[in-house]
Amino acid sequence: MATGFFGEVSKIPFNPDAGPEELAFRHYDPEEIVMGKPLAEHLRFAVCWWHNFVWPGGDPFGGQTFDRPWFEDRASDPMEAAKLKADVAFEMFTALGVPFYCFHDADIRPEGDDFAENTKNLNAIVDVLERKQAETGLKLLWGTANLFSHRRYMSGAATNPDPEVFAFAAATVKTCMDATHRLGGANYVLWGGREGYETLLNTDLKREDQQLGRFLNLVVEYKHKIGFDGAILIEPKPQEPTKHQYDHDVATVYGFLKRHGLENEVKVNIEQGHAILAGHSFEHEIATAAALGIFGSIDMNRNDQQSGWDTDQFPNDVPEVARAYYEILKAGGFTTGGTNFDAKLRRQSLDPKDLLFAHVGGMDVCARGLKAAAAMMDEGVLSAFVDDRYAGWDQKGAQAMLAGERTLEEIAGWVEEQNVNPAPISGRQEWAENIVNRYV
Structure with a gap:
């Protein structure tokens, strides 16, 4: 037997056009x-x-x-x-x-x-x-x-x-x-x-x-x-x-x-x-x-x-x-x-x-x-950006460092031999935030 605590309310419908006082879902359609x-x-x-x-x-x-x-x-x-x-x-x-x-x-x-x-x-x-x-x-x-x-x-x-x-x-x-x-x-x-x-x-x-x-x-x-x-x-x-x-x-x-x-x-x-x-x-x-x-x-x-x-x-x-x-x-x-x-x-x-x-x-x-x-x-705009940002770690030499196949001395020798002098690359935080805002 119904308690009547919520009055006559039964199942709340999905109705994107519902008025402000109507108990209805405007965005949640469980079957979507x-x-x-x-x-x-x-x-x-x-x-x-x-x-x-x-x-x-x-x-x-x-x-x-x-x-x-x-x-x-x-x-x-x-x-x-x-x-x-x-x-x-x-x-x-x-x-x-x-x-x-x-x-x-x-x-x-x-x-x-x-x-x-x-x-x-x-x-x-x-x-x-x-x-x-x-x-x-x-x-x-x-x-x-x-x-x-x-x-x-x-x-x-x-x-x-x-x-x-x-x-x-x-x-x-x-x-x-x-x-x-x-x-x-x-x-x-x-x-x-x-x-x-x-x-x-x-x-x-x-x-x-x-x-x-x-x-x-x-x-x-x-x-x-x-x-x-x-x-x-x-x-x-x-x-x-x-x-x-x-x-x-x-x-x-x-x-x-x-x-x-x-x-x-x-x-x-x-x-x-x-x-x-x-x-x-x-x-x-x-x-x-x-x-x-x-x-x-x-x-x-x-x-x-x-x-x-x-x-x-x-x-x-x-x-x-x-x-x-x-x-x-x-x-x-x-x-x-x-x-x-x-x-x-x-x-x-x-x-x-x-x-x-x-x-x-x-x-x-x-x-x-x-x-x-x-x-x-x-x-996949953000995931592609992140994959590209870390792509250098997919290269053979980087994988060797992660796998413990290079000692600290060997890494230092490689940097000196190849004259490694990396230039900073933008993390593009504001661009990424803009991407999220396009969806919400």
């Missing part, structure tokens, strides 16, 4: 063929549970602004409230026509008094989600465990100085992996929101690195034991709330994986906002992951350029999105991953339909960016 496959298959959209159905609209300077009927302050029965939340969530997913969704365990189940009650509540809601997936055809892009909100995790989860917290977190991840596996999830994500430090005066970095490495190895071992075919993903984040985290950016994650023998087992889920906090661009992080062979999935959002923290806003910058999808297409596109909107309404956007308008706008921006990126790939 781009580079040989539908846009829906390229983008693999997912909607997250936490920002849309859990977040109360607070910020560091003010509390709840949203009034949802399933919130705890209005719920006499937490489990019934969680089921209502699931009903509304699937109504929203269906209206948007997205193929996937994502959740933390704490998003979908009430918090219990202990681990056993948490697990019981989680399994009861997974029963509900399993039925709803069968009814709607929706799938789970990834599941994850919330190992950062509860006060037990104030000093980290895997990196906590208390081994009982480590064990509680490990047990929680097991239940969440079981739920993800049961729901046919395409991936399982780990985000270490509290895996960092506030001061080195009470922190043993070497010990914490070892703990986190053992924790992740336990996850990988369990994945293989239960036959989970999805990818294990780490989501890099550089700061906020802690000063340093062991997954600061893609390159840091790769170093961590290599250190613990996991570079062939784990990939990354890259968020735009986290990339910016790390001092990088979104496309830099995607390109780095692709170059290192660990690209998995993305969280699509943006930060407020006037704020120095992770504001999780819906994307609205088509050129930026196009550059990101250009790197994804160059890497071969998504396999198990997709485009998850890890974005939330502004706390003044109170109406239920604001949730729909936000996602429709974000999906249109992504569609425009993906189509621009595909056109850039198809015409």
Whole structure:
């Protein structure tokens, strides 16, 4: 039975000529063929549970602004409230026509008094989600465990100085992996929101690195034991709330994986906002992951350029999105991953339909960016320029240097003998930027 939360809204149509107040896609036609496959298959959209159905609209300077009927302050029965939340969530997913969704365990189940009650509540809601997936055809892009909100995790989860917290977190991840596996999830994500430090005066970095490495190895071992075919993903984040985290950016994650023998087992889920906090661009992080062979999935959002923290806003910058999808297409596109909107309404956007308008706008921006990126790939102007710029490295002598077939003395002798005196060649950055702007 429909909840009526979104009024009479059903499936949102594709209508390029829609008026400003109409809920319709202007650019995202899921069946449009781009580079040989539908846009829906390229983008693999997912909607997250936490920002849309859990977040109360607070910020560091003010509390709840949203009034949802399933919130705890209005719920006499937490489990019934969680089921209502699931009903509304699937109504929203269906209206948007997205193929996937994502959740933390704490998003979908009430918090219990202990681990056993948490697990019981989680399994009861997974029963509900399993039925709803069968009814709607929706799938789970990834599941994850919330190992950062509860006060037990104030000093980290895997990196906590208390081994009982480590064990509680490990047990929680097991239940969440079981739920993800049961729901046919395409991936399982780990985000270490509290895996960092506030001061080195009470922190043993070497010990914490070892703990986190053992924790992740336990996850990988369990994945293989239960036959989970999805990818294990780490989501890099550089700061906020802690000063340093062991997954600061893609390159840091790769170093961590290599250190613990996991570079062939784990990939990354890259968020735009986290990339910016790390001092990088979104496309830099995607390109780095692709170059290192660990690209998995993305969280699509943006930060407020006037704020120095992770504001999780819906994307609205088509050129930026196009550059990101250009790197994804160059890497071969998504396999198990997709485009998850890890974005939330502004706390003044109170109406239920604001949730729909936000996602429709974000999906249109992504569609425009993906189509621009595909056109850039198809015409190959930039790729041809880059190939030509590095063409000298395809020559026999250059290949010998890279292969370790020339010593430093031999290279120096060749430079002196041939009177090598290279003239600088323009990198043509402004021209390249102009090329991108022609497509967006």
